[in-house]
Amino acid sequence: MSTPSTTTPPSAQIMCPHLKCRKVLAIPLEARGQVVKCSHCQNLLRVPANMPMPKPKVDAA
Numbered sequence: 001m002s003t004p005s006t007t008t009p010p011s012a013q014i015m016c017p018h019l020k021c022r023k024v025l026a027i028p029l030e031a032r033g034q035v036v037k038c039s040h041c042q043n044l045l046r047v048p049a050n051m052p053m054p055k056p057k058v059d060a061a
């Protein structure tokens with residue numbers, strides 16, 4: 001019936017490049033091409049500028 005409006009910004013998931021971390025991080029699309037800090041290991045990682053856009057969730061059920 002009513003469509004819930006989500007204000008969650010689109011984000012992509014990338015894996016932390018640090019071998020001792022390897023956590024999957026949710027990176028906002030705005031951070032493409034920038035350097036962000038991993039919230040797990042506190043190391044800096046570069047987000048690829050051509051980060052793939054995640055498919056929007058569609059409730060087909």
Ligand SMILES: [Zn+2]
Pocket residue numbers: 016017018021022023038039040041042043
């Ligand atoms: Zn990390």
